[in-house]
Amino acid sequence: MKIQFIILLSAILFGACSSLKKSDLTQQPTLEDYQIGEQWVWKYKGVTTEGEVRSDGIDTRTIVRMDEGLGMTIENDTIPLIDIVKPDESETPKYDWPLEVGKTWIYENNWTSQDGTTGTQSHQAEVLSYQEETVEAGTFMAYTIKYTGNTTNSRGYNADEEEIWLYAPAVKTFIKLTQSQGEFLYVEELIEYSKPK
Known part of the structure; x- marks a missing residue:
């Protein structure tokens, strides 16, 4: 399960925004929204209803300089930031920008894990609220986005x-994910966020 999330998160989840516009709509970020040395650290755990732990660890992302510009380290890889912030032109995106409370859309994703397993997610998405949310990394204004559907x-x-994704514009990504999938519960929470002063 963690492999699926790494693939999904690396390409999609940093498609986040950095600031609210006067209309309180949250837009997708640009390269200028990131700084060298900016870092996010999450803890994650996935457990079956019978108590079997299938994933448990820490995930760290850091903005670094590459020959071709800024990049983001994800495990042992460094992905050009231009690829991460590139607008998603899908008709069924993970985030339908701009974000605003009450907005709904369909999200569909086809993926392949490192072991060759292919899969499909099909969800109805809805932005439920925008309010203060507290996680281990601190308290942030965040959108609550609910995705309901099916995975095969x-x-x-x-x-x-x-x-349930808690997406915080101030950190340009999600601060908490709670996923219930069949007999499996997965929780990922931001425990640290830092950027150069």
Whole structure:
């Protein structure tokens, strides 16, 4: 399960915004919204309903300089930031910019994990609220986005799924993810955010 999230998060989740406009709509970020040395650290844990821990660890992302510009370290890889902030032109995106309370859309994602397993997610998304939320890294204004739908994969897996994402514009990404998928519960929470002064 963690491999699926790494692939999904690396390409999509940093498609976040850095500031609210006067209309209180949150736009997708640009390269200028990031700084060398900026860092995010999450803790994650995935547990079955029977108590089996399937994933448990720390995920760190850092903005670094590359030959071709800024990049983001993700595990052992460094991805050009231009690829991460590139607008998603899909008709079924993870985030339908600009974000605002009450907005709804359809999110669909086809993925392939490192072991070759393919899968599909199909969700109804809705922005439920924009309010202060507290996680281990601190208190942030955040959108609560609920995704409800289904996930299948090439190994015959088929489960209803609900995901709650707390997305904080001030840190340009999510601060907490709670996913319930069949008999599996996954929680990821931002425990540290820092940037150069």
